[in-house]
Every structure is written in C-alpha cells, then in structure tokens.
Amino acid sequence: MAKLVKGDKFPNFTVNTAFENGLTIEKIVDGKPTMFMVLRYIGCTVCRYDVHVLTERYNEFAEKGVNVVVVMQSKPETVQRDLAGGTLPFHLICDEAQEIYKTLEINAAKDMAELLGDGMEKLQAKGAKAAAAGFVHGEYEGIEEQLPAFFYVDADLTVKEAHYAKGIMDMPTVDDMLAKI
Numbered sequence: 001m002a003k004l005v006k007g008d009k010f011p012n013f014t015v016n017t018a019f020e021n022g023l024t025i026e027k028i029v030d031g032k033p034t035m036f037m038v039l040r041y042i043g044c045t046v047c048r049y050d051v052h053v054l055t056e057r058y059n060e061f062a063e064k065g066v067n068v069v070v071v072m073q074s075k076p077e078t079v080q081r082d083l084a085g086g087t088l089p090f091h092l093i094c095d096e097a098q099e100i101y102k103t104l105e106i107n108a109a110k111d112m113a114e115l116l117g118d119g120m121e122k123l124q125a126k127g128a129k130a131a132a133a134g135f136v137h138g139e140y141e142g143i144e145e146q147l148p149a150f151f152y153v154d155a156d157l158t159v160k161e162a163h164y165a166k167g168i169m170d171m172p173t174v175d176d177m178l179a180k181i
Contacts (some may be wrong), residue, residue: 003105004162008154010036013100018079018092028091029157034067035177036151038106042074042082042092043138046123046168047148053094058089058172064181071095073142082138094101105163109145117167126169133169152180 004010012025028034036056039047054068061068067092072079076094095101109115116123148171150163159181165171170179 001103003103003164004151004159006159006161007133008162010151010157010159011103012157013103015095015100016018016076018074018076018083018094019087020091023091025157027140028069028093029067029153031155032065032067033152033154033160033181034069035180036069036071036149036153037171038071038104038151038166040146040148040150041072041139041141042059042079043140044129045135045137046126047072048082048135048138049126049133051088052130052133052135053174054090055088057178060178061176061181062089064178066181067091069093070167071100072103073146075099075141078139078141096142103144104149106149107142107147108143109147110168112145114146115147115168117170119167119169122169150177152177 001085011053014022014024017023042048051070058068071093073096074094076098079092099174150172151159152161
C-alpha cells in the first residue's frame with residue numbers, strides 16, 4: 001500500500017490495544033469521525049506527554065462526536081505498566097510488529113538529526129512541560145527514529161486528512177486537531 005492521501009480508505013486492520021485484543025479499526029471507529037495519532041512508544045517522554053494531553057482534553061473531542069486513537073510501537077504490558085493501573089478514555093493501539101507503520105508507509109527518519117529536524121526548540125519546550133507533569137523517559141521500544149503521523153477519517157474510514165511528519169515535532173497540536181472538526 002502507498003501513503004494515505006485525502007479520499008483514500010483507512011485500512012481495517014485487526015489490532016491489539018493496551019487493554020483489548022483482536023479489535024478491528026471499524027469497531028474502534030464505531031461509525032464516528034476519528035483522529036489517529038501515530039507516535040513512537042509510551043516510554044518516549046514527549047509521546048507520553050501527548051497521551052497525557054489527549055487524555056486531559058478528550059472530552060473536547062467527545063463533545064464534538066469525534067474519537068481519538070493513538071498508535072504506538074509499545075507492548076500492551078508496557079503501556080499498562082506506564083499507566084500504573086489507570087485507563088485511557090480512548091483506544092491506544094499497540095503495534096509492536098509495526099504493521100500499521102509499514103502498511104501506511106510511516107517511515108523512520110534515517111538518523112536522529114532527521115528525526116529532530118528543525119524542531120529542537122519545540123522539543124525542548126515540550127520536554128520541559130513533560131518533566132513538569134512528572135514524566136521521565138521510560139523503556140525504549142521499536143524504532144527510536146520512528147517518525148509520527150496524523151490521520152483524520154470520517155465515519156466510513158475515508159481519509160479527510162493525512163499528515164506524515166518530517167520530524168518529531170511536525171505534528172498538529174490538540175488545538176490544531178480540534179480546529180479541524
């Protein structure tokens with residue numbers, strides 16, 4: 001498959017989440033527009049902070065009838081351990097085999113310099129917010145240089161927007177995502 005573009009259908013993968021196995025994307029989407037944030041892994045401090053912010057602001061999406069789904073290279077048990085017995089208001093897909101990344105051509109950067117791109121200042125600022133919220137780097141999983149991506153699909157999985165990041169900080173913010181609804 002090639003990179004997704006507006007108008008394509010998001011594939012109906014069968015996935016495992018942090019808390020359930022064998023779900024399909026159709027079941028997860030459940031007939032609602034959905035924002036997919038494809039990140040690195042739960043131990044990545046800024047990725048964990050993204051999950052935290054999405055959790056805090058989830059009701060803003062729910063009030064607009066939009067699902068949120070996060071995809072990570074993490075194992076379910078690593079996510080569960082990181083959440084210390086807590087849950088999430090959205091699905092977090094654990095794609096440790098990187099099937100979604102490979103199928104949708106969400107490539108890794110060739111090195112850490114490409115991963116950082118021109119986003120060092122933004123990364124440092126986000127890292128400071130993550131540290132202030134009590135997050136520290138955890139277990140490494142998957143490909144460290146993995147680039148993120150964002151997809152917004154409608155209720156029938158038609159892609160309304162596809163964004164393949166050029167660097168770790170080249171992603172829409174929660175405010176940007178909410179503005180797209």
